[in-house]
Amino acid sequence: MEMRTPLPTHEIFLFHEADACLTALFPRVSRTFALTVPELPAPLRTVVMNAYLLGRILDTIEDDTVLTLDQKFYYGQKLVKIIETKENIKEFALELAPKLAGQTRKAELELIQHLPLVIGMISAFSELQQKSIERCMRLMWNGMQNFLKRRSLNGLETMEDVNDYCYHAAGVVGEMLTELFADYSDEIAKHSSEMQKLAISFGRGLQITNFLYDHWEDRQEGLCWFPRDLYKMNLTYLKPENYDESYEKAQTKLASIAHENLREALQYTLLIPESEPGIRRFCYWAIILSVFALRRIEKKPSFSKNAEIKIPRTWVMIMILMTRIFGVKDQVLIQFFNLVSPKFDSTQ
16 A cells, blocks of 8 residues: 655645535535445545546536637546646636536536635645546547547447447546555455456446436437447437337336446455445445446336436435445345346347
8 A cells, every 4th residue: 555645734634624515515416426425435536536526527517518629628627637747727617617508507617616625635645546546538539539430310330339428437446446455455455456456346236327317308408428339219309208118128127238348347346355345335336326227227118318217315215224234245146136127038
């Protein structure tokens, strides 16, 4: 594990002040990660939260409806450079925020305005942690640049394209987390090579589930991430009333692919020692929330908006209580995963 130089007393005070500010903002930016990240041990919690906040800013640039393609390329690349150099941070935030669409959420605007705090905290992380975050953001943005040019209602051409998108959107995050976990724990480091292979499947499972769950909302923004070679149709004109047996088979197949990847994500989680229950819960809760979403889709594949398949709060509470009361032993996690999983027809 890499040792770091202790911060001077005044810098420690500023670090904790910034941490408190960003921790308060975090739940307004992401409800899901605001649920899982606090489960991490304190040294990892701050690092992972800040990495997520940077990724959220990149997503805001990518998804903005007013910025031109050239502006998105410019601001995305500039942010990546700032993460690496720690220079011109305040100027960037002041330049970007007014250019975003009027409907940009207030929390995202506040996050951009607080970019100096995020970068300031990252400067206090170890060199390995900083390099890991920099690599993740650089690869994430490289993928975004590629797929920004291909965004349309007609989806992506092949499942291979979907996998490529999932790697840059979520697989690189899994690789970063694995590196951070291994740096934190010598026991995790013993399995890091195997975990790095499974990390890509972990990210893919979460991302494909998001595609399915948010599909109709994405279409309202002119987006579709489904593979045309699987759906065998022009996705541009897809509407809820087009639902038929062929469309159902494609949906079920894509959902089963997501579930297969989530099962590999479970294997990833089981490689984390039971002596690290917080890290196990962080991973496992993300997996089970996606499994819940797939189960809701399985029960109502003809849904036309994600409000129809919203995950009940009681399910989330059961997941939390189950891992609190019965712990995070392998058999507990495996049995609950199997219990709540959808039953996809493997012949489809």
